Amino acid sequence: KQEVTQIPAALSVPEGENLVLNCSFTDSAIYNLQWFRQDPGKGLTSLLLIQSSQREQTSGRLNASLDKSSGRSTLYIAASQPGDSATYLCAVRGDSSYKLIFGSGTRLLVRP
Amino acid sequence: IAGITQAPTSQILAAGRRMTLRCTQDMRHNAMYWYRQDLGLGLRLIHYSNTAGTTGKGEVPDGYSVSRANTDDFPLTLASAVPSQTSVYFCASSKTSGSVGELFFGEGSRLTVL
Numbered sequence: 001k002q003e004v005t006q007i008p009a010a011l012s013v014p015e016g017e018n019l020v021l022n023c024s025f026t027d028s029a030i031y032n033l034q035w036f037r038q039d040p041g042k043g044l045t046s047l048l049l050i051q052s053s054q055r056e057q058t059s060g061r062l063n064a065s066l067d068k069s070s071g072r073s074t075l076y077i078a079a080s081q082p083g084d085s086a087t088y089l090c091a092v093r094g095d096s097s098y099k100l101i102f103g104s105g106t107r108l109l110v111r112p
Numbered sequence: 113i114a115g116i117t118q119a120p121t122s123q124i125l126a127a128g129r130r131m132t133l134r135c136t137q138d139m140r141h142n143a144m145y146w147y148r149q150d151l152g153l154g155l156r157l158i159h160y161s162n163t164a165g166t167t168g169k170g171e172v173p174d175g176y177s178v179s180r181a182n183t184d185d186f187p188l189t190l191a192s193a194v195p196s197q198t199s200v201y202f203c204a205s206s207k208t209s210g211s212v213g214e215l216f217f218g219e220g221s222r223l224t225v226l
Binding site: 034036041042043044045046049089091099100102103104105 | 145152154155157160170171202204214215216217218219220
């Protein structure tokens with residue numbers, strides 16, 4: 001059974017800092033991995049989608065990497081801003097599976 | 113703006129009442145999903161639909177039903193609500209139910225069952 005873990009559960013950093021959020025999964029047979037952002041009381045916004053054949057994806061200040069063999073993905077946020085404060089979730093789509101398995105998220109606070 | 117629309121945004125409901133949460137997407141996505149999000153339990157899949165006319169059960173389907181009469185709409189019905197169904201419900205869609213599809217979410221429906 002696929003399990004997705006995100007560490008740390010919460011993170012507080014000063015503005016301008018570069019940071020890394022971690023996501024690990026137990027079954028390396030995945031089709032893709034997706035990173036989301038969720039603001040309080042809001043839905044999930046897709047940030048990056050990495051297919052199993054890819055090693056990384058970039059969008060602006062965000063860079064996500066994928067290492068299937070070790071069951072890990074990282075989300076790198078460069079030059080963090082207070083507006084980046086939110087909960088970040090990763091989710092994996094398994095082999096021949098219709099559903100995404102979600103991690104419990106990392107709650108990020110970027111202090112001005 | 114293209115996307116997923118959910119209604120109602122929030123609702124307080126007496127136990128035993130019937131409730132339908134509505135979800136409409138205008139992206140012509142094949143697959144649609146209903147998730148519930150609970151503190152400490154994360155997001156859990158309730159039901160899904162790979163294409164119009166077909167539905168399937170997710171992790172926590174008991175007490176819920178869905179229908180998919182057309183591509184755009186995917187309502188979730190609670191036949192007789194119970195307090196444990198108090199949650200935030202999210203509808204999502206993807207272009208394909210296969211390996212490639214990126215998942216997009218609605219803004220959620222907050223349901224309180226008293």
